[in-house]
Amino acid sequence: MPTVAQGPGIGEVTTVTGGLHWLEDSSEGRKPPPGLAFPFEVAYLDSGVTYAKLIEGAQNLGIKRLGRGELLLAATAAEIREVDVGGALVLDGKRWRVTGIVPDSIASGYEAIAGGAPPVGWGELYVLAESKDRRAWHRWVRRVLGPGEPFRIRAKGETPFLRYADGVTPQMYFKQRFGEFAARVVSGGRIEVDERWRRANIVKTRIPLVGKVTCHRKFVVQVRKGLKAIAEAGAANGIRPEEFAGCYSARFIGSDPSGRLSSHAWGAAVDLNAGSNPFGSEPTMDARIVRLLKEEGLNWGGDWLVPDGMHFEWAKIPTDFSR
Numbered sequence: 001m002p003t004v005a006q007g008p009g010i011g012e013v014t015t016v017t018g019g020l021h022w023l024e025d026s027s028e029g030r031k032p033p034p035g036l037a038f039p040f041e042v043a044y045l046d047s048g049v050t051y052a053k054l055i056e057g058a059q060n061l062g063i064k065r066l067g068r069g070e071l072l073l074a075a076t077a078a079e080i081r082e083v084d085v086g087g088a089l090v091l092d093g094k095r096w097r098v099t100g101i102v103p104d105s106i107a108s109g110y111e112a113i114a115g116g117a118p119p120v121g122w123g124e125l126y127v128l129a130e131s132k133d134r135r136a137w138h139r140w141v142r143r144v145l146g147p148g149e150p151f152r153i154r155a156k157g158e159t160p161f162l163r164y165a166d167g168v169t170p171q172m173y174f175k176q177r178f179g180e181f182a183a184r185v186v187s188g189g190r191i192e193v194d195e196r197w198r199r200a201n202i203v204k205t206r207i208p209l210v211g212k213v214t215c216h217r218k219f220v221v222q223v224r225k226g227l228k229a230i231a232e233a234g235a236a237n238g239i240r241p242e243e244f245a246g247c248y249s250a251r252f253i254g255s256d257p258s259g260r261l262s263s264h265a266w267g268a269a270v271d272l273n274a275g276s277n278p279f280g281s282e283p284t285m286d287a288r289i290v291r292l293l294k295e296e297g298l299n300w301g302g303d304w305l306v307p308d309g310m311h312f313e314w315a316k317i318p319t320d321f322s323r
């Protein structure tokens with residue numbers, strides 16, 4: 001069977017697998033309360049040598065020498081953790097040593113990068129490759145994957161981070177903006193969030209055009225401004241309050257516990273006109289609503305590889321793929 005790596009004009013190529021670990025303990029800095037853990041996004045590099053060649057500026061940062069049980073922390077993650085080089089983290093029962101701190105871009109927006117084989121069952125995969133002919137490669141990947149399988153090719157400079165799901169803001173920035181919570185996984189793809197974080201951050205309030213909402217206190221300010229702008233632009237009837245599907249929801253994306261946490265778990269996303277914009281189908285959202293919420297700094301799920309037309313979430317760097 002042909003592989004993606006055998007495509008036309010392909011030079012260096014390597015795969016990266018991302019996913020969510022639970023950080024149970026730390027030798028220094030922030031520790032979760034007993035029985036709870038911090039969600040922690042990690043990327044496993046198939047080859048640190050090739051990764052260092054393909055990611056600009058990644059030479060001489062220790063990536064090539066990443067050994068077993070060794071982690072490199074992204075700078076923002078190190079700051080949140082209050083952990084330095086030499087510190088140790090326990091991720092899902094396994095102890096890791098922090099051997100370096102690298103710029104966020106070098107970690108591709110993940111909280112840490114690790115060498116070696118990813119845990120069984122992690123499915124978030126992307127391929128980093130050197131290619132001179134983008135269109136030929138696109139045709140090749142389509143042939144390898146078969147019709148109907150969604151994929152996207154991104155080149156340097158087109159996106160803040162070359163990574164899986166590059167349309168969403170990486171988790172560590174949600175932590176930086178909204179605070180890091182500890183949690184534990186419960187049934188049904190849901191999590192139980194540390195009560196102290198929830199009480200300090202999640203508020204019940206009212207927003208224009210929608211009504212009652214439960215949301216992060218910082219995010220709701222942006223949503224309110226966006227909805228006000230929609231009303232002022234005469235687009236209010238484009239929002240159907242009876243189709244509002246919520247803001248705060250402590251769960252995984254698609255309630256799938258093998259994936260990543262939803263931005264709803266931070267109370268930093270809203271689902272508008274859900275009935276007429278279901279996940280995975282062509283969005284019917286009024287273009288003015290999309291534009292005005294983007295101007296408020298939100299990302300729209302309707303732009304994603306598998307569209308989520310109802311979904312608007314906080315973005316550190318708004319990324320507009322419709323242009």
Ligand SMILES: [Zn+2]
Nearest residue numbers: 269270271311
């Ligand atoms: Zn949503």
